[in-house]
Amino acid sequence: MLILNCPYCGVDAEETELAAGGEAHLKRYGPGSSDDEFHDYLFMRENPKGVHFERWRHANGCGKWFHAARCTQTLEVFGTYTAQTSEPPQDIKDAIAAKRPGWTWRGFS
Amino acid sequence: MSTRLAKQGRLINRSKQVTFTFNGTSMQGYEGDTLASALLANDQMMMGRSFKYHRPRGVVASGAEEPNALVGLGQGNRFEPNQRTTTTELFNGLTAISQNHWPNLEFDIGAVNSAFARFLPGGFYYKMFIHPKPFWKHVYEPFIRQSAGLGKAPDKDSRDADTYEHFYAFTDVLVIGGGVAGLQAAKAAASSGAKVMLIEQTAYWGGRAPVDGGTIDGNPVDKFVDQLVAELEAMENVTMRNRCMGAGVYDHGYVLGYERLTDHTPGVQGPRHRLWRIRAKQVVTATGAIERPLSFAGNDVPGVMLASAMRDYVVNWGVTSGERVIVATNNDDAYRTAIILKQAGVDVLRVVDARDTAGPLAEEARQLGIRVDPGKAIAKVKGGKRVKKVAICNQEGIGGAREEVECDAVAMSGGWSPVVHMWSHCGGKLTWDEANAHFRPDPERPPLGANGEGFVVAAGSANGPLALGDVLADAQTAGEAAANAAGFKPKTADAPKGETTTEAPMEPVWLMPSNAEISLRMKSWLDFQNDVKVSDVQLAAREGYESVEHTKRYTTLGMATDQGKLSNINGLAILADALDAEIPKVGTTTFRPPYTPISLASIGGEARGEVFQPIRQTPMHDWHNKNGADWEPVGHWRRTYAYVRPGESVHDAVNREVKNTRENLGLLDASTLGKLIVKGPDAGKFLDMMYTNMMSTLKVGKCRYGLMCSENGFLIDDGVVARIDEDTWLCHTTTGGAERIHGHMEEWLQTEWWDWKVYVANVTEQYAQVAVVGPNARKVLEKLGGMDVSKEALPFMEWRDGKIGDFDCRAYRISFSGELSYEIAVPASQGRAFWDALIAAGQEFGVMPYGTECLHILRAEKGFIMIGDETDGTVIPQDLGLHWALSKKKEDYLGKRAHSRTHMADPERWKLVGLETVDGSVIPDGAYAVGEGVNANGQRNMIGRVTSTYYSANLDRGIAMGLIKHGPDRMGEIVEFPGTDGKTYKAKIVDPIFYDKDGEKQNV
């Protein structure tokens, strides 16, 4: 039963207020993209054992989507941040580095 | 025999007698008794039968760890199987029945299993009952199921008479366990000002320390407990609950508390159980320790009990478990039992101590005239339903040279194991403690919370220490540590000084005698309820079931209702020995919640009966209810399937509605259709991405039918979109689509196109919407008066704001039936009044309300697709011949890229057509069209399927729509649909529009 802090309304929301939205920072590929690009965009996921970036919606709350950086093995939460960004902010990356030196996730580290 | 003492019993109130029945016999007990203590007081030692061999079972413990003394409690709608007598508080009128026997407890047919025990070793059923094949299902299994299964099933029609609830609590520090350690830890934590919650599973505070004796700061333990409880109760920041068990520890500091409010006072107003959902920054587990049995032959005979339990029954409830008792031990603590029994006037024949040297307590026992035999062991306990005699031998050796002693009870102590469940539930790791031969929490590897730091601290004997002084000191430290970790500054203080007689070291004894021969090992029980013996674990190891998980599953060790609280460590030790490995190397099985079983009803909480799930109602719900509505759940909504009149079948009603709507006037409650306002400078651009067709070009005042696809290309929703003003659109969605599509839009706006200036609002429930349908639709509206609804003023696919009668409304000239049709939205608060007005005004025009089935048939007659019928999550617009709705002009919209994938562009895909049965019959729902031959897996080749199929009262024949391979190119051909009814339905492929092909009716 996770608790995530909603960066929009500031509530420490328990899981039942939230809706999980899958992997974060996917780049959308539309018409004109290759089959591989489109396939990876829709189906290929990192599924890491460890640091992961994912989307959540404060569904039973302010209704906003946000991002969370979380460890899939310990469920440790490194931080949450706005959904209006295409990559994790530096302070989140630093927070992860402090706990998981040498971490990488897709292009990020 | 077991009996009640004239005095003693710190927990019972002798002035309050309580009457109860066991297997129909009326018995007496006192307020404060548990069912177990009361039964013992009535010399009822045998309380049940074991699971596999149906052997007689007596109570062995005095608390939550009890594996044997389980009963069926209560009657009728309050009957509950497998209730532990040791945790059941006695009350007047309690009725209990013993379990797993036939015809009765004393004489049980199933006990033949016991005679054949030798032929039924661990895992025997994997090796037997294989031939002949049909026998498993019809002969072997029924017998096994019948003889297993423990408690009686509640009556099939019983309905729980009680209510249940949840409660959300938030605290800085949660302390689980109200013994001296828990109390002290709570005090230490609370001193910091932190919010502290303390829960205890029993009805009293102090745990077992008051029984074990000793002094705290010079006072008797009882006095210390009373003072401390009073002190804590007086603290503003401390919440205390007893009868509230810590059931499970979950991720991010989530803890389940299982509070039993009225189990001991049935019938009293209020909920029976309350399931606490506690969020704690830090959790202190002060859950104590559980004594281990000793493994010797016959250790399962009624009368053989844990030494600590026998002690509890004397001190807490003034009950002796026997008149002539032998104590067997590998540690000093058991001498306390010997001494207390002796002082209570019980004849303690001797203490059989596997060790050569014991501590001062042994000396004390000798002073009282108790014979102590060092280096000795119990070779075998004799007796069937009650201990009769005990054979004593040397601990070293195979158990020869026995001396037999007559007695009626045996107290055994194999040392103590900390209760580490709460520590382990969420991933806390354990470490092996050589000195005490037990697993205890490894402070280096606690369960981790949301911040990646440990969030559980173990305190007192749950953490390893067993001596009173050490327990209190450890609790003080734990309490302070928890408060610190929760972000508070506790006042550091010295723990109160606990003093007890010092004890000599225990010696691990996993088998009595040390090299017991096989005949003894086959009678040495590990799991009393599931009948797992030392020899079974050794057999499992020999056969290669080496992992502790394998052994557990192969022998069922620790899988009984006590989940191995007594048996697991002993079994583990036997396994380790058999594998010639060290115990910590073998490891433990996983500890899973709950600590002890919790009622399913408490998990469901308030969600039962009328609040099981929400039912969404439209403003006209009551009218429908009063007028014969046959309800259909659509998501959480309730919609009317048909309005059934007296003497009518549902089918009749549907046909009546179908004809009347085409011939006269029908009313549909369309309030459940979603209505989303989309507004902003970029709204048009946004809707062009959401819909497959162009919405930005829609003129103000006009409506357009739109399709929505997922990014994966599949149809997800459809509906009519209306342009309200320059930068505002109103999008209709399917019923139940409102929340889904609203979320869908917000998702794209917030996570992909966050720089677009668009706001969305869900106004679905602001309006009651009524479809006024049929040749007389305009007449009824004109009769009510108000806005001009003429063809000229309000043409097809347009909308207007205005008044109808005296109702403010928005009228849409749209049709899902092919009839002259208006959908009229009025404020929900006036929906019912508006509906009533239409019904009244409509009388002269033959008005009838119609339901969802009529709606389906009308649209099918017109070949309109229905999301959820023609679509199922695998269908794309191209399959349905909706190419016209796929904008060629737009370079992008959700689903466009997906449609260009090979399989979606495949000409072999099944395509939408109409289907007309040759004989006019109705093709069964879900029927498939078959082609020639079979595929590589021997399955009949299919070339299509029916998506919607109905009897059309207007056409008086069966009509259907379906997806058929190359369908549109095969007009006029006949395809076959084999039904599950044995018939084969022949249907001609036709155009899907069955009625009013030119659409004249809707354009009048």
Add this chain to the structure above:
Amino acid sequence: MSEPISALNHASYEGIAKVEECGLQGMITLRGDLSDKVLAKAVKDATGQKVPGQREALVAGDTGVCWMSTDELLVLVPYAEVEAKLAAMTNALSGTHALAVNVSDARAVFRISGASAREVMGKLAPVDLSVDAFQPDQIRRSRLAQVAGAFWMDDAETLRVVCFRSVADYVFNLLKVAAQPGSEVGVY
């Protein structure tokens, strides 16, 4: 125009707390840039209140404004005035990118009052309702058992709860169960 009727037409129940459906309440969902001065003035004109801060509820009786999200407010006005206030607001905001819609009829409002009011809500919403965590002037959007809802405190012993109209009956029944006699928890 015929007499408008609220979802449960003032139904009420008395248990460990009093539960009442409040009847019709004028409500406007306002979405826009909350830092925008024009928007602030529109809110002020409609309610006399400033734009609330995060999770703030500035409500007096049937007039006030609640923070719903970073770009959304719930404006409360007397039911009879909602159309006029909405028109004025729409007019004032005509130049700016904002959305104001009447949602009065899309909602139901309940009042829970009495010493156990907090506890009744504490059985249904996963929210810390202890005095030090939840106070008058705060609003919380959350879950009431299985449906979404929002609530704030009018005073130390009174909660006002807003939910969707279609589930008013469910929420009322929930509150009745949660307020059943003999179910005091005794923590708040």
Add this chain to the structure above:
Amino acid sequence: MKHYSAFAVAREALRYHTGWERAWRSPEPKKKYDVIIVGAGGHGLATAYYLGKNYGIQNVAVIEKGWLGGGNTGRNTTIIRSNYLQDPSAAIYEKARSLYEDLSQELNYNIMFSPRGVMMLAQTQHEIRGYQRTAHANALQGVKTEWITPERVKELVPIINIDGPRYPVLGALWQERGGTARHDAVAWGYARACSAMGMDIIQQCEVKGVRSENGRVVGVDTTKGAIDCEKLGIVVAGHSGQLAEMAGFRLPLEAIALQALVSEPIKPCMDVVVMANTVHGYMSQSDKGEMVIGGGTDGFNNFTQRGSFHHIEETVRALVETFPMISRLKMLRQWGGIVDMTGDRSPILSKTPLQGCFINGGWGTGGFKAIPGSGWGMAQLMATGHSPLTEAFTLDRFKEGRFIDESVAAGVAH
């Protein structure tokens, strides 16, 4: 291999069961095998078994990080059915079900397959249409199912409440030869048979790397050293992604938690398996008497084998509503497993970009019931390069948009 029978048990009893030999050997790995299967769960062991039995390939090693059968094989709700909608699913699940029928005799190990019947309740009009569609498809697929009335439902399951206030039972899809089996025994039985064929089951051995030469697999590096092989089968459920990464390709999979629970044992009161998908719960009664209950999955990636409690809540309240008499029974134990989910919730049995390397995974919540069919098809694929049972479940289907979606008939997999 010593033959198991009542006679053998009796004979052993006379010598206190001291004569039983190991069910499977515990060998050290050889230098090289024809085939290495990674993962000694049901699917991996069954694959090895049919490689040996159907294709005579017996120089096989099954490598297991932990203990055989210690993953999802031993954590599921043991339901066996094949009433699937789509052809490829129906084919492989029915193959599995029919193999289960004789598996005890074939393996000489009682896996307790109990064809007690599986019913899926229809509680909405939409479900009725979905299940009637499934019934029609099954008839053409050679899967014996039928649509039954509420009265028949009540007859088969006396404890059910068919006219509950919220979702009355409107009928059910009934598969008479569906049922349950003893999950651990399935793994143990296959393991014993594989070992008897001379295959090596190497437990407590973790694969650390996959070795390949010019695009072809040549072996694996393990905690017990390097082992060579001609062909490699990856059958590791939730850990597929990690293994694939070692083999140099990626999989469209995500690992999430699925939970289940059992009640305390009671005397027999429900003989069939009941699934209620509208309210998200399913229940059967084990031979021990426990009510075995399963429900929904979490929505987020999770490798902890612990799920979120509110799913247990949703499931339990649904079942208490459907079977009111269980209200006062108690939950004895809850647990979680890691399931690997694909984009269409159907499995992947496929060749991979690495020659000689095959993948069997993505079974999501439905794996146990498929074990024999999965092993049969996978063995055929690995031995011959093609299997009609597996051909639809290829990796590239996602790229082509050729999905196998079972959710369409509300027949969610369990």
